[in-house]
Amino acid sequence: MAGSRLIPPAPSSRAAKVLGSDLDRRAHTLHSWLRQRGRAGDGRTVGKDFRLRPGEVVLVDEAGMAGTLLLDRILADAAAAGAVVRLLGDPHQLAAVEAGGALRLISRAGGAIELDRLHRFRVPGEADASLTLRDGDETRAVFDWYRARGRIVAGTYGSMCDQVFNAWAKDVNKGLTSLMTAADTATVTALNLRAQAHHIVAGTVDTSHAAPLRAGQHAYVGNTVVTRLNRRRMTVRGGRNFVKNGDTWTVTKILPGGALMVRHTRHRGRIRLPADYLAAQCVLGYASTIHRAQGMTVDTSHALASARSTREGVYSS
Incomplete structure (x- = not known):
């Protein structure tokens, strides 16, 4: 009809x-x-x-x-x-x-209908704090609210990178899925390499073989990687899904020539990612820019903000 x-x-x-x-x-x-x-x-x-x-x-x-x-x-x-x-x-x-x-x-312009109630928060006062941050009003007061509840801490760039990484590592060691986020690519890369080193020390990845990724990174069996470009012809789950920008995968095997066998971290579909795609469109997946993190589902996330961070970026974190 x-x-x-x-x-x-x-x-x-x-x-x-x-x-x-x-x-x-x-x-x-x-x-x-x-x-x-x-x-x-x-x-x-x-x-x-x-x-x-x-x-x-x-x-x-x-x-x-x-x-x-x-x-x-x-x-x-x-x-x-x-x-x-x-x-x-x-x-x-x-x-x-x-x-x-x-x-x-x-x-x-007044042409929008807006919801007047939030449902996703359980802590009393957090819904109002979120709306205050969203609208950009009285931001000092709202950050005081988050600080009083241990949601944010402040310090030098280096010490805050340490705090984000340590919080991520603590969650990962508990068996949780966790993500670190930052506004700039350089910090994301540094956090990803640090997370990979953590897994190497912990013995949760096999470093006997490596496959080249984008920007000089390398993947080992056991690493988490993220794909950055849609490839509709690279299908998984019997054609019901395909490789997407922002998908996260666990490396299960490194093939001759640098290709990877990977398993999707959510729907568990498996696929072979060719070496040329990996080198151009794949990076480690422990940390992400805030834009790329939108829509990811994890147990916990830890964001690094700085003087260059926008209100929208902090709100979306």
Whole structure:
């Protein structure tokens, strides 16, 4: 029946995967959706997922991280088909890597409906503290709230790197999955190498063979690595999933020539990652930039903030 379908695209493959799981239906990235819609507009055959009829609803999740030009194309395409678009997201979180700000503009212009209650916090007062940080009001008071509860500590750059790493190591030694985050790539790389050294000392990785990764890093059997570029033709779980930007994997075997056999840390699917892909698009996965960490699921995370950190970055951590 026309008008009965909800179409859920998102800015990234990881966000699309989460959205699809939550809605129990297939979701797509904004780029892949528009690419297939363009094919349909050229009269080429596309799957039923990419057909758009009057009255249908295109629900864009994490819209604050979507580029403005992409959203404009989505809106124009939907309007031409007689469909409607709904943008879902938080305009105060991290913005798009490309030119963005559309969701924030809509929010400031008064054209947005906002939730008035938070449900994810259990500690009394934390929901209000989160909203204060989100809105950028009375930030000194809200940081005092976090500091009083041991959520944040302050010190020199070196001592804070030590604190982040030590907190991560303590959690990992308890058997938890944990992630370190920082605003800049240099700090992320240093934390990743330090985490790898921790695993070497602990004997949880096999250093008899190594495979080259991006930026001079190397992976051993037992390491956690993260892929940085979508590869739809590299499928896992019988074709039900594919290698995505931000996926984390455990190295299970190093093959001749530097390829890796890896197992996904969540859905447990296995795949061979070729050496050329690893060298260009794969790094250690113990630490991440704040942007790349969005959508990752771990037991704990430990963020390093500095004078260069933005309010959006701290809020999203």
